[in-house]
Amino acid sequence: MNDAAAKPPKRAELLVAAIEQRIEREQLQPGASLGTEPVLMAQYGVSRETLRNAIRQLERHGVARMRRGGGGGGGGLVIEAAASQTAVHAITAHLEFSDIGWSEIVEARALIDIEAAVEASRRSDEFSAARLRQLTAELDRGSTLPREIARRHLALPTAIAELAANPVISLFSSALSDWTLDILPSELGSPELRDREMHLVNDILRELVEAIVRGDEAASRKAAEAFSARSIKVSQFIESRRRRTRVDEWFKTSRPDSDDKLAQRLALALAQDVAARGWPDERFGAEAELMDRFGVSRSIWREAIRLLEMHGIARPRRGRGGGLMIGRPDAAYTIDSARRYLRRAHLRQSHYLDMRSVLEAGAIGLAITRATEEEMIELKRLGKRLAQSDDSQTVAAAVNWHCHLSTLCGNRALSLLLRILLSLTQDPNANVPPAIAELLRQRHFKLSQAVVARDEAKAHRIAHEHFEWLQEMLDLQLGSLS
Incomplete structure (x- = not known):
C-alpha cells in the first residue's frame, strides 16, 4: 500500500508496464498476439528469464497468456481481456470469495448510484436519452426469472454510470452488478411478491431516467435514493429467503456455459464451503475427491485453484x-489490478476525488454509528501518530489513517472500494512542501477528533473542506496528497 517505501521496479516489472502501455496505446483487443517469446525478447531487449517473469505477472493479472503455436496462428503472448474487464473480475471475485452479504453490497452501491445519477443528469444529451429510454422500455419484457429481472434492472444503473463519464464509477458499478448476477438465487419466493417488487422498482427506474433526461439534478438524486432504498429492502428479503443448499448442489444446478465461468463458479463454491467452516487452517482435501464431489475435470479444478491462489x-x-492449504481472502491482488487499470484509464483528479469524497462520507457516517470504543481508540492513536509524523512520512501516515477508517464502517465492500482509491494517492517521487505537510497533519487531526467524538455533522464538514482543499493543492501540482 505504501508506494513511497517501495523498492525501485525490477526489469520484469518495467517490462510488464511497457507491454501494458503498448496494449493501451495500440488499442489491441482480446485474442491479439503480441508475439512469440523470441520476438518479444528481441523487441524489448530482455533475457528469457526476465520475459518469463513478466509473462507470469501478466497471466496473474489476466492481461495476457502465453499460448503454443506460431505468432501468425494465434500463438505467442495473447491478450486475454480488456484491462477494465480484468479489474472488474478481480473486484467481483474478491467480494464473492469473501462471502460478503447482500446488505453490504447494496449499501455501497447506493453511494455509487446516487453520485452516478447526479453526474449523468449534467451530461444527458439526445443520444443518451434515447439509450436510457430504450432500456426503460425493456423493463417489463422478457423472462420473469430473478436473474433476468435483475439483469434488466442493472442495465440501467450500468448505463447511467457510463454516462457519468467517470472511470471509477463505471468500474465499481460494473463489479457490483456482476456480483449481484453471480450470487442471486434462482428462486425468491412467491411470484406475487416478486411481481409486486418488480413493478415498484420499474416505476422508480422510470422516474430516475426521466429526471436524468431533463437534466434535473435534484430529482435525479431523489429518484436514485428511492431506488437504493428499495434495493436495500429487496436485499433484506433475499437474505431472509435465500435457500440454504449445499455448495456442491448449488454448483451442479447453476453450471454456466463457458469453462472460464465454470472455473470461477467452482472457485466460488470452494470459497463458500471453507467460509462456512470458519476458514480453518487445514488442507483443502484430496484433489481427486473434490473433483468427483463437484463433477469437474482436472483442468477446471486447477483453474479454480489458480483463482483462489490469486x-x-x-x-x-x-x-x-x-x-x-486454506487461507483467508487477501485484497492485495484485487487492489493491484484495479489500481493498474485506473492508472491507465485517463483518470482525472476530479474523477478520483469526487468518488472518494462520496465513499468516505458514507464510511464516516457508518463508522460513527458502528465502530466499537476499542476501534475508535486505535483510530485516535493513528491520528496522533499522523500529527507527530515528519514531512517525509505524512502522506503515508494519512493513507494509513484513512485505510483504518474504512475498516470501521462495518461494510467490507465499501472498505475495499476505498482502499482501491487510496492506493492511487501515493507517488514514490512525491515531494510535499513542509507547509503543505503541516496543513495535512492539522486537517487530519481535526477530522480524527470529530470522528472519535462521534460528531457526524462536524466530521462531514471537515471532510468536505478537506477534499476541496485537496483539489486546490493538486491543481497546483503540489504532489501526491491524501
Whole structure:
C-alpha cells in the first residue's frame, strides 16, 4: 500500500508496464498476439528469464497468456481481456470469495448510484436519452426469472454510470452488478411478491431516467435514493429467503456455459464451503475427491485453484503436513489490478476525488454509528501518530489513517472500494512542501477528533473542506496528497 517505501521496479516489472502501455496505446483487443517469446525478447531487449517473469505477472493479472503455436496462428503472448474487464473480475471475485452479504453490497452501491445519477443528469444529451429510454422500455419484457429481472434492472444503473463519464464509477458499478448476477438465487419466493417488487422498482427506474433526461439534478438524486432504498429492502428479503443448499448442489444446478465461468463458479463454491467452516487452517482435501464431489475435470479444478491462489484463499505449504492449504481472502491482488487499470484509464483528479469524497462520507457516517470504543481508540492513536509524523512520512501516515477508517464502517465492500482509491494517492517521487505537510497533519487531526467524538455533522464538514482543499493543492501540482 505504501508506494513511497517501495523498492525501485525490477526489469520484469518495467517490462510488464511497457507491454501494458503498448496494449493501451495500440488499442489491441482480446485474442491479439503480441508475439512469440523470441520476438518479444528481441523487441524489448530482455533475457528469457526476465520475459518469463513478466509473462507470469501478466497471466496473474489476466492481461495476457502465453499460448503454443506460431505468432501468425494465434500463438505467442495473447491478450486475454480488456484491462477494465480484468479489474472488474478481480473486484467481483474478491467480494464473492469473501462471502460478503447482500446488505453490504447494496449499501455501497447506493453511494455509487446516487453520485452516478447526479453526474449523468449534467451530461444527458439526445443520444443518451434515447439509450436510457430504450432500456426503460425493456423493463417489463422478457423472462420473469430473478436473474433476468435483475439483469434488466442493472442495465440501467450500468448505463447511467457510463454516462457519468467517470472511470471509477463505471468500474465499481460494473463489479457490483456482476456480483449481484453471480450470487442471486434462482428462486425468491412467491411470484406475487416478486411481481409486486418488480413493478415498484420499474416505476422508480422510470422516474430516475426521466429526471436524468431533463437534466434535473435534484430529482435525479431523489429518484436514485428511492431506488437504493428499495434495493436495500429487496436485499433484506433475499437474505431472509435465500435457500440454504449445499455448495456442491448449488454448483451442479447453476453450471454456466463457458469453462472460464465454470472455473470461477467452482472457485466460488470452494470459497463458500471453507467460509462456512470458519476458514480453518487445514488442507483443502484430496484433489481427486473434490473433483468427483463437484463433477469437474482436472483442468477446471486447477483453474479454480489458480483463482483462489490469486485471492489468498489457497496457498501452497511445503514440508511435512503441507499441501494446498486454506487461507483467508487477501485484497492485495484485487487492489493491484484495479489500481493498474485506473492508472491507465485517463483518470482525472476530479474523477478520483469526487468518488472518494462520496465513499468516505458514507464510511464516516457508518463508522460513527458502528465502530466499537476499542476501534475508535486505535483510530485516535493513528491520528496522533499522523500529527507527530515528519514531512517525509505524512502522506503515508494519512493513507494509513484513512485505510483504518474504512475498516470501521462495518461494510467490507465499501472498505475495499476505498482502499482501491487510496492506493492511487501515493507517488514514490512525491515531494510535499513542509507547509503543505503541516496543513495535512492539522486537517487530519481535526477530522480524527470529530470522528472519535462521534460528531457526524462536524466530521462531514471537515471532510468536505478537506477534499476541496485537496483539489486546490493538486491543481497546483503540489504532489501526491491524501
